[in-house]
Amino acid sequence: MADVALTFDCADSTLVGILSVPERVATRYGVCLVVGGPQYRVGSHRQFQLLARTLVARGIPVLRFDYRGQGDSAGEYRGFEDVGDDIRAAIDCLMNRCPTVESVILWGLCDGASAALLYAARDARVGGLALVNPWITGAATQAQTMLKHYYGKRILDPEFWGKLLRGRISIGKVVLEYLSFWRRARDRSASHAQRADEFTQDGTPFQRRMLLGAERWHQPMLLITSGDDLTAAEFLDVTCKDPAWLAALGKAALTRQHLADADHTFSRKSWQTQLENWTSEWILAQPNARS
Secondary structure: OEEEEEEEEEOOEEEEEEEEEOOOOOOOEEEEEEOOOOOOOOOHHHHHHHHHHHHHHOOOOEEEEOOOOOOOOOOOOOOHHHOHHHHHHHHHHHHHHOOOOOEEEEEEEOHHHHHHHHHHOOOOOEEEEEEEOOOOOOHHHHHHHHHHHHHHHHHOOHHHHHHHHOOOOOHHHHHHHHHHHHHHHHOHHHHHOOOHHHEOOOOOEHHHHHHHHHHOOOOEEEEEEEOOOHHHHHHHHHHHHOHHHHHHHHHOEEEEEEEOOOOOOOOOHHHHHHHHHHHHHHHHOOOOOOO
């Protein structure tokens, strides 16, 4: 296994990445890790670095990189909904530097998963999507998720009631917060993306663009979700209730995995190991893996 630090061009900026190449390649696919949140190519608790090492040890080439304006890359960060050029440049780099790669799998966590879904159908070189706890947050759906999955659990938690009775939690504050989420959850107009960061430059909410990306995607998709994560809960609630999402995901060659007790970033070693195993097993099960 060899890790190579490299740079490559994206528009008028230079991006930094780490290319990991196995000694013996086991598949026609290469993986491009699309980072999520305010992260760079290493990830929270070295998540992306550890994932890359496991994949490479199993014969899968991996490129992890920093967006423009993130980590060591130059330029200005544009937000996850507008990193298509960054992803395209990373795919160019991976395929040019690793000739065994015939098709690319985009692997993304949180809004990195969202960015991957927004981009994938636009590039024929992308042959698979691995989406982990995708970010689909909207004003109304976030409020609905908080009421159902956060406050619903708190009401049944004896520790919460003990703190409330001992005055360690302000009942007035709790009631006001609950009412605020309740009003947002009932506001139908909020479901059409009222927050400024939910709109793209052309005025289309990114959630709508994600759905369009899913409708246009007919290749293999791996969806991994965590049970102890509000981001995952919101994505599952939205996509399981919306007929358009159900139809879109039904068209894809979809594999679902769910780890009930894991948090958003799979911070425990056992959770990270399961994430790595699910990812590598799914990739190596795709057609035309080398024997």
